[in-house]
Amino acid sequence: MNKWLFAFLVVLTTSLMGSAFTIGKIGLAYATPIMLVALRFLLAGVLMAIIVKCLRIPYPKHVSVWLKIALIGFFQTAAVMGCIFVSLRTITxxxxxxxxxxxxxxxVLFGTLFMKMTYSWRQxxxxxxxxxxxLITLGAQVDLRIGTLYGFLSAISWAIGTLLIKKWGTQINTWVLTAYQMLFGGLIxxxxxxxxxDPSFQITPISIAILVWLALMASIVQFAVWFYLLQKGDPGKTSAFLFLAPFFGVLTGWLLLDESISWNVILGGVCIFIGIFLVNWTARLRMEREAIHHDAKL
Incomplete structure (x- = not known):
């Protein structure tokens, strides 16, 4: 892939990931958090299911596979996004x-504890x-707010969903999994x-625009571009760019919501970005070494 196209798509998908936090916080002025995210993924799931149907992608034939998709939808969409949108009530x-x-x-932590995965010292x-x-990011908050707990819970749920996808993903077509885990998550x-x-959603031009943007751009387009990059490039190398997403979350919060960026958020964010990069970059190096070793054996 052309490096400039790759760079553009990386910036596009990670900016959509990060800015969704800011747009979602704006949307809370018009809807309760869980209802807003429910409508987002119901709309996105239905549209993607229609696309899957039009492309004539085969569906799973066994009930057990559909149950796995539903469980992934619970952790990957319902729990993650529900916690994120609730957290936005009390934190930036x-x-x-x-x-x-x-x-x-x-x-890395859960994979080691529960799935007996092995990781290098760099990871x-x-x-x-x-x-x-x-810890540095939250250091200035002596009184941890409830939104902080929900933020952590969203990360925990996402990690569980990621490990479930790693375990079961090979059994399910990627587009079927993406469409229906969003749909099941939206229903939950x-x-x-x-x-x-007490659910509510105020129907106004702004609220509809926010909902459509979250469903189309921050869900369908973002997922489609991300999966395209994973398929066309090295997954380990591509995943290293995830550290850009929280950067865009902080940046758009500052631009659109006038959220202050304190020194501890900047320093803590830098540590987190480097940590995430080390985890993913090391995975890329290991994949390259394994490929070289495989070629040498041939």
Whole structure:
């Protein structure tokens, strides 16, 4: 792929990931958090399901596979996005995005504890540095707000969803999984909205524009570009660019919401970005060494 096209697509998808926190926070003026994110993923899931149907992509034939998709939808969409949007009530979009994007660090930790995965010392260094970054980021907040807890829970849920996708993803077509995990996640969130909050959504031109943007640009377009990059390039190298997403979350929060950026957020964010990069960059080096070793054997 042309390097300039690659760079443009990387900036596009990570800016959509990060700015979704800011746009979502703006949307909370018109809707309750769980209802807003439920409508976002119901709309995105339905549209992607229609696309999958039009492309005649085969569906899973066994109920067990659909249950796996639903479970992934619970962790990857319902729990992650529900926690993010609830967190935005009490913390800034920048802080929420930084906390959420610690998930690659948690993937290493959970993968070691529960799936017997092995990682290099550089990846563990990345994990330690990342958690130090989280502590620095939150250092100025002696009284941890409830939004901070939800930010951490979103990262934990995303890490669990990532490991489930790693475990079961090979059994399911990528586009079917993407479409229906969003749809199942949206349905779970819709029910959860009536159980956990007094749901509301004000229908105005601005609220509709926010909902459409979140569903189309921040969900369908963002997923499509990200999967395209993963398919066309080295997954380990591409994943290293995820550290740009919280940067865009902080940047758009500052530009659109006039959120202040304190020294601890900047320093902690830098530590987290380096930690995430170490985790993913080391994975890329290992894949390259394995490929060289494989070629040598041939």
């Amino acid at each position: 979009a920048g802080q929420s995005s930084i906390l959420t994007f610690t998930n690659p660090l948690l993937v 563990w260094l990345g994990v330690i540095l990342g958690f130090i970054g989280v 969130l819709f029910v959860g909205s009536f159980l956990l909050e």
